[in-house]
Amino acid sequence: MRHMPTILRQVRRSSRQAGLFVLCVALSLSTLTAFSGFSRSVGRALLNDARSLHAADIVIRSYDPISAALSRAIDRLADQGRVERVDVHEFYTVVRAADESASVLSSLKVVQPGYPFYGRVTLKSDRPFGQVLAPGTCIVEQTLLDRTVLRVGGRLKVGYAVLTIADVVVAEPDRPLDLFAFGPRVFLHSADLDALGLMATGSRIQRVVLLKVPDPVQVESIAARLKQAAPEGGERIDTYLTARSAVKRFLDSLLFFLKLVGLFILIVSGLGIQSTLMALFNEKQPTIAVMKTVGAGSRFITVHFMLMVFVLGAAGTAAGILAGAAVQAGLAWMMAPLLPGRLGLSISWGGVAEALMLGFAVVVLFSFLPLYRLRQMRPVAIFNRRPSAGIRRWPYYLSGVLILLFFLALVLWHMRDIRFGLYFAGAVAAMILVAALLAQVLLGAVKRLPVRHLALRQAIKGLFRQGNASRAIMITLTVSLTVIFGDYLIERNLTATFVQSFPADAPNAFFVDIQPGQTGAFAAAIGGPVTFYPIVRARITAVNDQAIDRRREGKKRRDNLSRVFNLTYRETLLDDETLVDGDALFRSDWTGPQVSVMDTVVAMREMKIGDRIRFKIQGVPLTARISSIRTRDNRSLSPFFYFVFPEAVLAQAPQTLFAALRVDAGGLGPLQTRIVARFPNISVIDMSQTITVFARLMARLSRIVRVFSSFSILAGILILVSAVFATRAERVMEAVYYKILGAGRRFVLTVFALENLMLGMLSSLLALAMAQAGAYWVCAFKFDIGYRPFPMVSLAMIGLTVLLTVTVGLVASRSIMTQKPVSYLRNQQNE
Numbered sequence: 001m002r003h004m005p006t007i008l009r010q011v012r013r014s015s016r017q018a019g020l021f022v023l024c025v026a027l028s029l030s031t032l033t034a035f036s037g038f039s040r041s042v043g044r045a046l047l048n049d050a051r052s053l054h055a056a057d058i059v060i061r062s063y064d065p066i067s068a069a070l071s072r073a074i075d076r077l078a079d080q081g082r083v084e085r086v087d088v089h090e091f092y093t094v095v096r097a098a099d100e101s102a103s104v105l106s107s108l109k110v111v112q113p114g115y116p117f118y119g120r121v122t123l124k125s126d127r128p129f130g131q132v133l134a135p136g137t138c139i140v141e142q143t144l145l146d147r148t149v150l151r152v153g154g155r156l157k158v159g160y161a162v163l164t165i166a167d168v169v170v171a172e173p174d175r176p177l178d179l180f181a182f183g184p185r186v187f188l189h190s191a192d193l194d195a196l197g198l199m200a201t202g203s204r205i206q207r208v209v210l211l212k213v214p215d216p217v218q219v220e221s222i223a224a225r226l227k228q229a230a231p232e233g234g235e236r237i238d239t240y241l242t243a244r245s246a247v248k249r250f251l252d253s254l255l256f257f258l259k260l261v262g263l264f265i266l267i268v269s270g271l272g273i274q275s276t277l278m279a280l281f282n283e284k285q286p287t288i289a290v291m292k293t294v295g296a297g298s299r300f301i302t303v304h305f306m307l308m309v310f311v312l313g314a315a316g317t318a319a320g321i322l323a324g325a326a327v328q329a330g331l332a333w334m335m336a337p338l339l340p341g342r343l344g345l346s347i348s349w350g351g352v353a354e355a356l357m358l359g360f361a362v363v364v365l366f367s368f369l370p371l372y373r374l375r376q377m378r379p380v381a382i383f384n385r386r387p388s389a390g391i392r393r394w395p396y397y398l399s400g401v402l403i404l405l406f407f408l409a410l411v412l413w414h415m416r417d418i419r420f421g422l423y424f425a426g427a428v429a430a431m432i433l434v435a436a437l438l439a440q441v442l443l444g445a446v447k448r449l450p451v452r453h454l455a456l457r458q459a460i461k462g463l464f465r466q467g468n469a470s471r472a473i474m475i476t477l478t479v480s481l482t483v484i485f486g487d488y489l490i491e492r493n494l495t496a497t498f499v500q501s502f503p504a505d506a507p508n509a510f511f512v513d514i515q516p517g518q519t520g521a522f523a524a525a526i527g528g529p530v531t532f533y534p535i536v537r538a539r540i541t542a543v544n545d546q547a548i549d550r551r552r553e554g555k556k557r558r559d560n561l562s563r564v565f566n567l568t569y570r571e572t573l574l575d576d577e578t579l580v581d582g583d584a585l586f587r588s589d590w591t592g593p594q595v596s597v598m599d600t601v602v603a604m605r606e607m608k609i610g611d612r613i614r615f616k617i618q619g620v621p622l623t624a625r626i627s628s629i630r631t632r633d634n635r636s637l638s639p640f641f642y643f644v645f646p647e648a649v650l651a652q653a654p655q656t657l658f659a660a661l662r663v664d665a666g667g668l669g670p671l672q673t674r675i676v677a678r679f680p681n682i683s684v685i686d687m688s689q690t691i692t693v694f695a696r697l698m699a700r701l702s703r704i705v706r707v708f709s710s711f712s713i714l715a716g717i718l719i720l721v722s723a724v725f726a727t728r729a730e731r732v733m734e735a736v737y738y739k740i741l742g743a744g745r746r747f748v749l750t751v752f753a754l755e756n757l758m759l760g761m762l763s764s765l766l767a768l769a770m771a772q773a774g775a776y777w778v779c780a781f782k783f784d785i786g787y788r789p790f791p792m793v794s795l796a797m798i799g800l801t802v803l804l805t806v807t808v809g810l811v812a813s814r815s816i817m818t819q820k821p822v823s824y825l826r827n828q829q830n831e
Contacts, residue, residue: 028362092107108188365399488702765798
């Protein structure tokens with residue numbers, strides 16, 4: 001421990017640079033630690049509440065009637081007293097006031113007595129749910145009462161039944177969030193299900209069987225037994241531990257992207273760690289030179305400063321863990337509307353342990369190069385205080401490779417998806433490389449500019465001052481701002497395309513669950529031409545005789561083949577469709593069933609013309625050959641289908657129809673009430689309201705991502721402040737010489753302000769160029785929408801960046817600008 005007193009003394013004398021290093025280490029850990037801890041806390045909380053989130057031990061879901069074989073297996077278990085059963089039906093429909101004065105698209109939940117097995121449905125009256133919900137009654141959300149101007153005790157028409165509103169639901173255990181709910185909840189008693197008249201063949205109704213297992217030990221074995229009884233490709237059977245609730249699916253996806261942000265901040269902050277440490281060692285260069293002059297070897301000096309780095313790194317790691325706890329609390333506050341109200345957060349000791357290991361690895365990797373540079377410092381530095389030259393030999397490249405491998409390992413560890421992890425790591429590495437190359441080119445161009453203005457010429461010279469880290473500052477700010485600018489530009493383009501510029505001819509009302517026998521009467525009620533789209537619901541069970549692994553498919557983070565698909569039939573392409581493979585929708589030289597598939601399906605799994613897909617339509621198998629592959633204009637809001645069959649193949653299959661119409665906004669409500677009064681089974685979806693809900697959610701999530709992405713800007717700011725501190729002697733000397741030669745404080749202020757202005761301007765211009773290119777690529781090739789550059793918004797983002805860098809640079813240089821020439825020259829004479 002003989003080094004420790006000296007280390008503490010040196011840290012005190014370089015407290016500002018040491019503090020910046022600690023802040024960079026803390027910044028690199030805080031967000032990723034927060035996201036990991038938050039993820040663990042959420043996972044633990046959801047696991048503890050898993051039974052309540054699913055209201056049962058075993059959950060069986062299907063959009064088709066429960067198969068006879070599975071029903072018999074459940075009945076046998078119930079007869080043996082091994083399970084208790086409750087059936088639930090969930091679907092959307094339009095409910096109306098009894099006097100037909102108002103109508104609202106609502107989410108119906110028809111339950112049997114005994115629901116829920118776990119958790120509690122909270123009512124406004126605080127009465128027991130099972131005692132309030134009786135045949136002939138319903139329980140509704142407050143939103144429905146507000147929109148229909150009804151109250152408890154009023155009469156509500158649901159389908160063909162008229163029910164009495166018995167109470168108001170406040171919360172239910174297996175629906176903790178209303179993120180994607182497009183209508184208020186309405187609870188009904190199962191005894192009223194037939195009276196509703198809404199259970200027509202082909203209607204989109206989710207059938208859920210909830211099972212309670214009195215003996216918890218038997219949950220897994222009973223679930224396995226039921227899976228064996230269920231037909232292949234039929235019902236989905238999960239236990240409360242394996243089922244993924246809607247809230248868990250949403251939070252998993254959100255935390256996945258937040259972890260990407262955390263990893264990005266870590267790598268950018270790592271650049272700050274390296275830069276501030278180099279600045280700290282440059283400041284210690286005279287001390288190191290003296291130590292070597294009196295006989296200290298390179299090994300002694302390296303060990304000494306390595307211990308200093310570890311001491312500061314430990315402080316930074318501790319600060320990062322504490323900051324991570326604060327960031328976690330802030331994240332919980334920002335996401336409060338997106339989280340279940342009862343979700344509690346706690347310290348994740350696993351996250352703390354991960355942070356400690358991560359902190360050690362970050363300090364070691366990003367300190368390697370600055371520590372190695374200590375070997376290059378010579379005793380002559382006592383007289384020549386210029387920073388030593390940079391390293392361009394094998395240690396430089398080894399450091400880069402190790403950092404890249406470390407980053408890749410972190411990505412793969414957190415992503416658990418090798419392909420996506422490689423894409424992400426490659427994208428970040430490419431962005432940093434492009435930013436570095438462009439920064440080098442731009443700085444070189446600026447250096448060669450023939451500038452006559454004295455203050456500007458001196459500011460440009462200041463950019464290339466030894467130890468100024470202009471290139472590192474530009475790279476860090478450029479990469480950080482690229483992500484923030486790009487995210488904002490993409491959000492603005494999506495909002496402008498789908499919300500603010502709703503196409504004048506696009507349908508804004510979808511009428512669903514129309515029965516085949518109602519088409520004539522429905523068209524007459526509309527009073528104009530109507531195009532009907534048939535819907536046949538089916539699952540894919542195999543492609544080219546290879547069975548679909550639904551569980552494996554369901555784990556994919558994108559659309560997949562495990563879900564239920566809507567099939568249709570027609571003989572022609574729609575106006576917004578084109579063929580990308582094949583000469584016609586269907587082949588005239590083939591016999592047997594054919595199907596045209598959307599290119600989106602090919603992205604889920606490789607397919608080509610001639611491949612065979614096996615479907616199951618309400619238990620009936622159907623194998624069809626792919627006759628063509630279509631694409632569509634994603635900017636269109638017209639209906640589309642992944643799978644299109646010839647009419648002869650599906651015309652006799654169980655089906656419903658829907659129609660898409662353009663209706664004046666003011667006339668949609670009355671039309672909905674009039675149509676549903678005549679056809680209670682038909683539901684009306686207001687697309688403009690649906691888009692508004694998604695836009696509101698998208699904006700909230702985008703703000704969360706931008707807030708945490710802005711943390712990476714702090715790394716650039718810290719490097720900027722570190723560069724000011726590291727070059728303090730040179731800056732003081734410049735300021736004194738300016739004043740000796742007759743310049744006033746205003747001139748010195750102008751030079752330093754212009755220097756920081758150019759850093760901010762160059763960084764923001766590079767970032768904006770990269771962000772515009774990236775946002776254009778995403779909008780044009782991923783979302784297939786027109787792109788708008790938003791020049792005024794872009795200028796505002798540049799202005800804010802320049803203002804930030806100038807302000808920070810001048811605040812950090814405040815003591816330099818007040819330096820008196822007399823005191824400076826006196827100190828120089830004393831030295």
